Structures are given as structure tokens and as C-alpha cells.
Amino acid sequence: MSSETLDRLKFGSLTLSEAPRLDTSPDDVLLIILSYLSTAQDISHLALSSRRLHQTISVDGWRTFVRNCFHSLSLPSPVSDNDWKELAKKLTSQSRDWDRRAFVFHVFSRHERLARGRNRRNNPGHNSQTVPCHIIVDVHSQLSGRTEEETVVWGAGEDLVALARRKHDNLIRSLTWRRYGGAESGFTAGRDDITSLSILKTTRYPQVGASGLLVGRASGDLRLLSMSGENFGRALRHYRPSTSEDNAEQKEIQCFDTHEQSNLLAAATKDRILFYPLQDREGASGDGTRLNMAATEEPAPIQPNEVFNIGDIRGLPYFRFVRSLKFLNDETVAVGLTSSAEPLRYLTLTPTGIQSSGAPNIASHLSSDEYHLGTVRALLPINAGSIASGGGKAILTSWDDGTIRLQDLRTPSAFDRIYQDHFEPTTPVNALVSYGFERFVGGSARAPVLKIFDFRWSKGYDYTESLPCGDHAPMPPPRPPTITPEPSVAARSRCDHLRGRLCRWHALSREIYYRPNCNVYLPKRAGSDTPVHSLAKASDISSTLYAGLAGSLVELALKTSSERGFQPSENPPYSYHKAKVNIIETGDGTALSDISESQRMPIIRAQSERRSEYRFPASITKRHRLDEWLQDPHDFSDLYP
Structure with a gap:
């Protein structure tokens, strides 16, 4: 046998009989590879390449994609294997809509007959309410x-209104209105207006969904109400101290918050925090079926476990009143004060009592002018556990100087990041909601304006990665309020992923x-610059956001998830119509x-459905930074001179 033949045999023994294939790789290797794919389009194309890959992606691939690309969002649990693909579709379309400002707005306004009735009860006089x-x-x-049951509840003066909608694939299948008239229960306009409201999203009775509606009023009345159909508005629990001692007075409810896992309710008056047991340990669901009492029976007042007077804190500078309050965890409560040199306080619940502390190094962030006092208008705990080194203790606060400040409570710094609207830099924010x-x-404290901020954290998903390459800049170029130079990158027409070049x-x-x-400028009442009084969303993956103004409720719906088939019911308490907004x-x-x-x-951009009539190819309009309703023909002048 020749040496050439021997060398050939030796080489053959060292070579693989078959090249490695992706569809024969172990599942754990495949999932690692899938974790590097950043678009749903890539996942879908890979699933079509073989039966084995289709099966793996259907069971585990979409779950891996969602958890990697949307890791900071609170995802629903549990999610079946068959629902992860639908969830991926939902989240990617929502992310695209947020980035492109693809919004649909509707306004709920009090029905004319109810508005007239309210005015008749408030004849001009000492106690009349004219606003x-x-x-x-x-x-x-x-x-x-693909089915969602949503219930939105709002307080309008002394009244309560609820709208329950059942939607399948964004098509409304059923719609139910409920109304609780405060006057029928002895409440009066103005004095008994609702100041704080919360649907208890309890985990004690998952089959019920929501265990009740907690309502606080300007008169100090604080009750847990039923949300079931016939019993809507019926009192289940009444939280009020029976003593008349100065330290336990509850003359008004400024705000409240709950921590359901520890069964605590914290309610704030102007200078006190009252801590109540939220529910009986044996429980009572909000449907009223677990309560053994007559429908007309008034529940006995529940006494607070502890009352803490903020004004009694030794060395605390003057403040006017408590403005906001939020639980950070089962032992820490953040409190925002009005007109104080130390407007942000933290209360720690311990077995020996309540301890108070201020934000560290906060003096360096406040004005040296002794007459300049700060106000914390809104507080929002942020779940930081999903980010690198996150410990879950982070809070977002809005201040009267127009800034919104993020603080990680584990760090010694007063604030870790400060945000500000560059167009209206001194306008404060009344309410906050976050999406992971x-x-x-934020809702403006001076006008019907929603301020949308990006946290500027690393993005797990970016819809632009699924669009074709190009050698031009994104259009149209923004015109920021500050003089900011445009970024410069190499003129490259195609991405080179092997070399890491875009x-x-x-x-x-x-x-x-x-x-x-x-900034989104909402429709406003004639002659009124009402601020945004409240904001609410159901979850991080919800496609709707609600803003409470003066006399009207505004619904923001993401365009690809906007509902269809809305059928007005007979004699609804509120009318409902589509509205257009301006965006800056x-x-x-x-x-x-x-x-x-x-x-x-x-540049001010006004929404218009007629803009979709412009005869530009869809491949071009999709590359526009903004939604079709906000596009202008001049935006395409570089492509179509």
C-alpha cells in the first residue's frame, strides 16, 4: 500500500462523517442560539426551516425570545406553550407603536343629562361646586x-362609574356600564369628592380577579366597596378611627396605598399616616358572597393598627401637607411632602415602631435659597430586579421643579438619574406610570398633556432591526428644543454582522x-387648561392607558391593538368618541x-387619518420614524424631491 493511500486513510479517519446541522443540535444549544436572535421575524424564519426547529421554537423558542427581549416587563403567569407566540406578537407590535407614537385616543365625557343633574344639586351658594x-x-x-376582560373604574366627584369590556382579538364581545350615585348614599359634591381610588388586585382569590374597590374621599371616608354587578358600590369594609383624639383624626384622605401580601393599607391625611389591616385574615372577596350581613347593613368601622404623625418627627423641616404615598415593600413606605426642605421621606415599619429617614444627600439637589421649598408630587416604585445588579428597591419621583428622579435605595446617592422635559423644563408632573x-x-400638572419618557436603559427589542438596510439617516430628522449636534456614523449601505458593522x-x-x-397634547374642554389628575394601566403588557382630567376621561390605545366593534349601550352615563391629538x-x-x-x-405634528391617503409606497412609509397619521409629505423630500 502506497504512502499516499495511507495518508488518505488517516485523514479520512479524522474527518467527521457528516457536517454539524442546526436541526440536529441539542435543545439547550438551540435555545442559547435563539437567545441571540433579536427580532420575531428571525424566529419565524428559523421555525420554517425544518420540522424539528418548528417544534422546538413552538414549545420553547418563543418563550426564550419574549423573556430575553422584554425582560424588564412584568409578564403574565402562567403562560401556556401555545400562548407564547401570541404574546411575542402582542409585545413586538406594542413596542413598535410606542416607538412610532401610533396612538388612538377616545374621550369619555359625562352624559349631558347627568351633568345637568349635578348642576341642579349645586345651586350657587356657600357649598356649591362650580368647576x-x-x-x-x-x-x-x-x-x-387572546381574550381580555378589562374593567376600568373612575371617581367623578362623589360618584363612581365602571365600564367592563370583554375583548377577543381586540374585538369587543360585550360591554357593561355600572354607576354608583354618591348622592343616593348621602354623599355631597365637593365635600365628599373621591380623592383616591384603587382596584385591589389580590392574589388571595384568583378566581375572583379583583377583590374589591378601595375608595377614599375628601371628607375622610375610606371604604372597601363591592365590584359585583348588583352590589356595585356596596360597602364591605369601613376604615375609620372611632376615637376623637388629635393623633387619630381622619378629616380627609389625601392618598392611600396598599401592600396586599402583608395585608396593609396606609392612608394619608394632611399630616398623618394611618395603617389599617386591609382584609380579615380569613378573607372576604369583593364580590360580597363571603360576607354574612344584610345588604343595607353598615359595616362596623375598622380601627387602625398604628397612627404616625409626620409633624412629630424631630428635626423635620416645615411642610404644608402629605402629597403622595407608596409602599416600596412590606416594611418601607415612601412619603412625598408639599413645600418642604426635605420633601421625600421613608418610613420603615419595625416591630418596635415606625422609623423615619430622608433621602441621602438630598440637600445637594435642592436650591440653596432658604425660601425655595420642594414638593414631591408623585411616587412610583420600580421593579429593578430584572436589570443587571437590580435589587428591586428603586423609586421614581416627580418634583415641583419639573424634574423626575430615579433613585436606587441601595446606593448612597440621593438620585441615580434625573429626567426632564426639554420643551417645558419647569412644568411638574402630577401622576406617573411605567412599563418596566x-x-x-407622566401627566402634566398644568395642562392636559402626557409626557412620554424613555428610561434610556439598554433596549432588549428594537423594531427597526427587522427593517431593510439603508445608507441614509432615519427620516424625518428631529428638531429638539436644545441645540444638539446630529450623530455621525460611517456611510455604509449594508450591515456586516460578521464584523459587527451596521x-x-x-x-x-x-x-x-x-x-x-x-409630549402628547390631549383634547381639552373649551376654555380649560385642566391638568392630568390621575393615570392608570392594567399591566405592563396592557395596550391601553387612561388619563383622568377635569370632567372627562381619556383613553390612549396602541394602534395595532385598538379595539373594534364598540357598540354604545342604552342610556350610558358617559358618552364616548374618538379624538385627535398634537405631538411634540x-x-x-x-x-x-x-x-x-x-x-x-x-415641530408640532397633528394626528390626521387623511395622511394615510398620501401616495407613497408602504416600504417607504414604514421606514418613517413616526406613525402614518403623523407623517407629512415634506418628510419624504430627500427621497422624492
Whole structure:
């Protein structure tokens, strides 16, 4: 045998009989590979390449994609294997709508006959109420596959209104209105107006969904009410101290919050925090079926476990009243004060009593002017456990100077990041909601305006990655209020993923400059610049957001998830109509060192469904940074001179 033949045999013994194939790789290896795919389009194309890959992706692939790309969102649990693909579709479309400002707005306004009735009860006089009532709103939903049951409840003066909708694939299958008239129960307009409202989203009775409606009023009345149909508004529990001692007075309810896992309710008056047991340990669901009492029987007042007087804190500077309150966990409560040199306090619940502390190093962030006092208008705990080194103790606070501040309670710094609207830098925010660590929305304290901010954390998903490459910049170029240079990247027409090089369009699409925050100017009543009094969303994956104004409720729905088939019911308490808004892009949202940096007027864009009639190819309009309803023919001038 020749040496050449021997060498050939030796080489053959060292070679693989068959090249490695993706569809024959172990499942754990496949899932690692899938975790690097950043678009749903890539996952879908890979699933079509073989039967084995289709089976693996159907069972585990979509779950891996959702958890990697939307890791900061609170996802529903449990989710069946068959529902992960639908959830991926839902979340990717929602992310695209948020980025492109693809919104649909509806306004709920008090029906004319009810408005006239309210005016008759409030004849001009000493106790009359001549301004529209503040709308305080909350919402709860249950998601099962492609079916969602949503209940939105709002307080309008002394009254309660609820709207329950059952939707399948965004098509409304049923709609039910409920109304609880405060006057029929002895409540009066103004004095007994609803100041705080919350649907208890309890885990004690998952088959019930929501265990009741907690309502606080300006008169100090605080009750847990039933949400079931015939018993809607019926009192289940009444929280009020029976003693008349100064330390336990409850003359008003400024705000409240609950921590259902520890069965605690914290209610704030102007200078006191009262801690109540939220429910009996044996439990009582909000449907009223577990309560053995007559329908007309008034529940006995429940006494607070402890009362803490903020004004008694030794060394605490003057403050006018408690403005906001939130549980951070089962032992820490954040309290926002009005007109104080230390407007942010933390109360720690211990077996020996309540201890108070201020935000660390906060003095360095406040004005040195002794007459300048700060106010914390809104508090929002943030779940930071999903981010790197996150411990779950983070809070977002809105201040009267127009800033919104993020603080990680584990760090010694007073604030870890400060956000600011570059167009209206000194306008404060009344209410806050967040969507994981992706974005948060604030309601203006001076006008019907929603301020949408990006947290500027690393994005797990970006819809632009699924669009074709290009050698041009994203259109149209933004016009930020501050003079900001446009970013520059290499002129490359195609991405080279092997070398880690992006085309010009994909590289610039990732830049903060081309992903500015925005202000949404909501429809307002004639002659009224009412602020946003409350904001509510059902969950991080909900496609609707509700804003309570003065006398009206505004619904923001993401465009691809906007409902269809709305059928008005007979004699509804509120009318319902579609509305258009104006949008202004407001820059990257970082805090300004000097508000004089905001020196130019951004472009105002008005929503119009007629803009979709422009005869530009869909392949071009999809590459526009904004939704079709906000596009202008001049935006395409570089492509179509």
C-alpha cells in the first residue's frame, strides 16, 4: 500500500462523517442560539426551516425570545406553550407603536343629562361646586390567551362609574356600564369628592380577579366597596378611627396605598399616616358572597393598627401637607411632602415602631435659597430586579421643579438619574406610570398633556432591526428644543454582522437623537387648561392607558391593538368618541444644567387619518420614524424631491 493511500486513510479517519446541522443540535444549544436572535421575524424564519426547529421554537423558542427581549416587563403567569407566540406578537407590535407614537385616543365625557343633574344639586351658594370634578381612575384586566376582560373604574366627584369590556382579538364581545350615585348614599359634591381610588388586585382569590374597590374621599371616608354587578358600590369594609383624639383624626384622605401580601393599607391625611389591616385574615372577596350581613347593613368601622404623625418627627423641616404615598415593600413606605426642605421621606415599619429617614444627600439637589421649598408630587416604585445588579428597591419621583428622579435605595446617592422635559423644563408632573424599565409616562400638572419618557436603559427589542438596510439617516430628522449636534456614523449601505458593522440607517436608528421623548397634547374642554389628575394601566403588557382630567376621561390605545366593534349601550352615563391629538418631540430627556438651553420650538405634528391617503409606497412609509397619521409629505423630500 502506497504512502499516499495511507495518508488518505488517516485523514479520512479524522474527518467527521457528516457536517454539524442546526436541526440536529441539542435543545439547550438551540435555545442559547435563539437567545441571540433579536427580532420575531428571525424566529419565524428559523421555525420554517425544518420540522424539528418548528417544534422546538413552538414549545420553547418563543418563550426564550419574549423573556430575553422584554425582560424588564412584568409578564403574565402562567403562560401556556401555545400562548407564547401570541404574546411575542402582542409585545413586538406594542413596542413598535410606542416607538412610532401610533396612538388612538377616545374621550369619555359625562352624559349631558347627568351633568345637568349635578348642576341642579349645586345651586350657587356657600357649598356649591362650580368647576368640573377631578377624574380619579384605576383599571384591572384578566388575560386568557387572546381574550381580555378589562374593567376600568373612575371617581367623578362623589360618584363612581365602571365600564367592563370583554375583548377577543381586540374585538369587543360585550360591554357593561355600572354607576354608583354618591348622592343616593348621602354623599355631597365637593365635600365628599373621591380623592383616591384603587382596584385591589389580590392574589388571595384568583378566581375572583379583583377583590374589591378601595375608595377614599375628601371628607375622610375610606371604604372597601363591592365590584359585583348588583352590589356595585356596596360597602364591605369601613376604615375609620372611632376615637376623637388629635393623633387619630381622619378629616380627609389625601392618598392611600396598599401592600396586599402583608395585608396593609396606609392612608394619608394632611399630616398623618394611618395603617389599617386591609382584609380579615380569613378573607372576604369583593364580590360580597363571603360576607354574612344584610345588604343595607353598615359595616362596623375598622380601627387602625398604628397612627404616625409626620409633624412629630424631630428635626423635620416645615411642610404644608402629605402629597403622595407608596409602599416600596412590606416594611418601607415612601412619603412625598408639599413645600418642604426635605420633601421625600421613608418610613420603615419595625416591630418596635415606625422609623423615619430622608433621602441621602438630598440637600445637594435642592436650591440653596432658604425660601425655595420642594414638593414631591408623585411616587412610583420600580421593579429593578430584572436589570443587571437590580435589587428591586428603586423609586421614581416627580418634583415641583419639573424634574423626575430615579433613585436606587441601595446606593448612597440621593438620585441615580434625573429626567426632564426639554420643551417645558419647569412644568411638574402630577401622576406617573411605567412599563418596566423601558418607558414611563407622566401627566402634566398644568395642562392636559402626557409626557412620554424613555428610561434610556439598554433596549432588549428594537423594531427597526427587522427593517431593510439603508445608507441614509432615519427620516424625518428631529428638531429638539436644545441645540444638539446630529450623530455621525460611517456611510455604509449594508450591515456586516460578521464584523459587527451596521449600515448607516440601522446605526443611526439606535442613537438616542433619533429616539426622542415626546409630549402628547390631549383634547381639552373649551376654555380649560385642566391638568392630568390621575393615570392608570392594567399591566405592563396592557395596550391601553387612561388619563383622568377635569370632567372627562381619556383613553390612549396602541394602534395595532385598538379595539373594534364598540357598540354604545342604552342610556350610558358617559358618552364616548374618538379624538385627535398634537405631538411634540422633546429631546433625550436628560436633566438640563440650565433651562436656558431649551431655546427653540420643535415641530408640532397633528394626528390626521387623511395622511394615510398620501401616495407613497408602504416600504417607504414604514421606514418613517413616526406613525402614518403623523407623517407629512415634506418628510419624504430627500427621497422624492
